[in-house]
Amino acid sequence: MTVLYYCWSVLFLWRFCLTLDGSRKLQIKEVDICPTDQISWEKASRDVNCTNPDRYQCTPNENLTALLEYCYHQPPTFVEKGFCWIISDSYFTNTYSCSGFKEGCPHMTYRSNELYKYQECLQLNKLKGCYLADPKCPSLG
Template sequence: MKRRAILYVLLFYFASEVIPQYRFPVQEVDSCPKNQWEWYTAGARLNCSYDENNILQYLCIPNKNITTLIEFCYDRTMELIEKGNCLLLYPPGNLTQVSCTKFRVGCPEQDYLSSDIFIYLYCLKINKIHVIDVTLPLHLPTLV
């Protein structure tokens, strides 16, 4: 039974696509957690730590090209994100704020912690065929 459990862990580890251009392990995912419970469950699955403010260091956000969602355990203190911005991850592991004020709906209307981005589903919605252009107000994804 122990061997089977170890095998499952190894299969999960090697089946996950780790992207090498970052300073910490980053995995592509089809979707990000949609609520706090799912967020903490995903953080526990990745064995993420807590920062000095006791905030879980799990994040799931789009990559710099907004072509895929990536999840990871952030290696720094969770940041305060200004209202009117979403987050992207740039290599080697920098959180970057990008304006979403041209979104018709879904752009954060108040400052928030990066760990609370799951509240702003439009910041986490990408379309792998037609990439979101945050500068175009008419090009918004639909929530599934």
């Protein structure tokens, strides 16, 4: 069982820690809001010319100060319940625990390209660098 867990951990880390090789550029654009449903998610994918609609992503950056849209080089992956999907400044994908949210934290595992289903993972106070669903985060306005 330990060997299986170790192998899964290595595969998990490898999958989430891959970055683009030097020959490819990840085109990232800051947006005011991310799509709020599947239809607008698919439209945004077409608008940014993702070669595969499943590769479109719109996520907060790691500092929670911006929403970024991009066509990711890896297929969608599963994000465990209790976590929001983010991208780091060095283009690593990662997760952020939302267990302290007032509401809206994903209650089941989901695919990374279905983040639109969990709008609380996309609602930020960009000036303070926090999720609005976090009780410690000041509200906007």
